[in-house]
Amino acid sequence: MRFRGKSIRRKIVALLLVPLVSLTAIWAFATVITGREAMQLLDASDIIDKAGQPAEDAVHAVQKERRQTLILLADPRQSDALPVLHSLQRRTDQAIDKLRAADSDGDVHGKMNDDSEEQLDNILKAADGLDSLRRKVEDDGISATQAYEYYNKLVDLCYTFRSSLHAVPDTDLDKQGRALVAMIRAREALSREDALYVSALTARKMTLADLQAMSDLIAERTLLYEINLPILPDSEQKVFADYRRTNAAPAALRVAEGKILSSMDPATAIKSLDQEHWEAAAQPVLNDYDRLGEEATDRLQKRIDPVASSVMLKAGIAGILGLIALIVSILVSFRIGRSLVRDLSRLRRDAQEVASVRLPSVMRRLGAGEQIDVETEAPRLDYGPDEMGQVGQALNTLQRAAVEAAVKQAELRQGVSDVFVNLARRSQVLLHRQLTLLDTMERRTEDTDELADLFRLDHMTTRMRRHAEGLVILSGAAPPGSGASRSS
Structure with a gap:
């Protein structure tokens, strides 16, 4: 940038304008970043309600449809198996439709991050293949393992989507949200275990692969608890720990699972429990996991709201203080610039007066023979010490x-x-x-x-x-x- 030939006023304005513009840009950037962080926290609670809860409802519907599908494939001769499956399929479709509605809602869609949008699209694409899967199930054109894996993939996509919804700027809340989803995901491990064992009981046979899968699911459920429980706040840890330690349902489930896995022999495992005793052990825990997950999610949302309000308040205070600082900087810069221009203008005026008026006048008067008083013609002027x-x-x-x-x-x-x-x-x-x-x-x-x-x-x-x-x-x-x- 060249200022040759420009007035001193313009040069001073340019000199003061650069830091003011930089300060304005920094203030605006900080205000936008802080405000966006607060809005993300405020939006998180709304997104969990409008998108996260429908995704969880879809998981429950898919889990029930998966269980009934495996029962039908295990014994297609059951008269009530297909009507029950059709009823569960309609519930699944209704749950998926709610997810589609959330995807079509511009307000909800606009509050999601890019990862959440991508995961939701993946869920809906996978859900589009349910009709083809269902026809193959009814036509006996698909194996139980293939159907089981397809449903598992759909559920995994739902939980991945739910985890992405908890991507908030607050690190602690982000970790707690993801840990809570992992804790809720432990219910999915039990649901898969339930579907495998019930289908085996229905078919009256069990493979070693099924038994090994049940063992892996039990280990996965335990691992999910051990890894993610310490991440939750102490109050949440106490709720889950008290349930596992004092409630009779988890103890009964552990006893039932111990009987099934005692010998790791499929023939012995299938005879260890009948369907009634297994469901009596598994269903209460499934229901309790569901209840605990919903309650923990509600408490997480209540923790998010105060943090969001606090961040919003801090953003407002920072914005106001930044604006005040900017205004003060402008005023101070204006006064300093005006003072500099005034001093320089005085110097220019005095120099021009000396060069154009005083000295020529003195020379003319001296040439005319007049007596000149130096103190009168060149008085001592008072300038500042700067x-x-x-x-x-x-x-x-x-x-x-x-x-x-x-x-x-x-x-x-x-x-x-x-x-x-x-x-x-x-x-x-x-x-x-x-x-x-x-x-x-x-x-x-x-x-x-x-x-x-x-x-x-x-x-x-x-x-x-x-x-x-x-x-x-x-x-x-x-x-x-x-x-x-x-x-x-």
């Missing part, structure tokens, strides 16, 4: 030095002139005496030759007196009255 004042003092000193030099030069010229005038007047006196003497001699002499010489000498003396008068005039003095010259 750098600008020092420049002003230097200019004032320079002005006084110039006037004093001019006065001294004039005095020197006047002294020289007086010397010349004095010499000229002395010469005039001598010449006047010489003329008087010549006149007397001319009157006394009678010799013609001598008289001619005296006349020539008189003429030369008269010319010398006129030259002396010219010297007096050139020295600046008034010419005195002269006597009549005598010349032949």
Whole structure:
């Protein structure tokens, strides 16, 4: 950026404008970032209600449909298996439709992050394949393992989507939200375990792969609790820990699972429990997990709201303080800039007055022979002690030095002139005496030759007196009255 030829006012404005623009940009950036963080926290609770809860409802519906599908594939001859499956499929469709509605809701969709939008799209794409899967199930064109894995994939997508909804700026709340989803996901491990064992009981046979899968699911459920429970707040840890320690349902489930896995023999495992005893052990825990998850989610939302309000308050305070600081900076910069311009303008005005008015006037008056008072023509000006004042003092000193030099030069010229005038007047006196003497001699002499010489000498003396008068005039003095010259 070039400012050559620009006024000092523009240069000062440009100099002050750069930090002000930078400060404004930083203030605006900080305000936007903080405000966006607060809005994300406020939106998180709303998104969990409008998108997270429908996703959880879809998980429950898919879990029930998966269980009934495996029962149908295990024994297609059951008369009530298909009607029950159709009823559960309609519930699944209703739950998926709620997710589609959330995806179509511009307000909800606008509050999601890019990851959440992508995960929701993946859920809906997977849900589009349910009709094809269901036809294959009814036509016995798919194995139980394939159907089981398809439903598992759909549920996994739902939980991945739910985890992405808890991506909030607050690190602790983000970790707690993801840990809570993992805790809720432990219910899915039990649901898969339930579907595998019930389908095995229905088919009256169990493979070693099914038994190993149940063992892995039990280990996965335990691992999910052990990893994620410490991440939750102490109050939440106490709720889940008390349930596992004091409630009879988890203990009964552990006993049932112990019987099934006691020998890791499929034939023994299928005979360990009948469907009634298994459901009596598994269903209460499934229901309790569901209840605990919903209650923990509600408490998480209640923890988010105060944090969001606090962040919003801090954002407001920071924005106001930043605005005040910006205004103060503008005012201070304006005053400083105006002060600089005023001081520089004064210096320019004083310098121009000295160069254009005072010094030329002093020189004219000195040339006219006037007496000059230095204190009057170049008074001592009062400037501040800062750098600008020092420049002003230097200019004032320079002005006084110039006037004093001019006065001294004039005095020197006047002294020289007086010397010349004095010499000229002395010469005039001598010449006047010489003329008087010549006149007397001319009157006394009678010799013609001598008289001619005296006349020539008189003429030369008269010319010398006129030259002396010219010297007096050139020295600046008034010419005195002269006597009549005598010349032949």
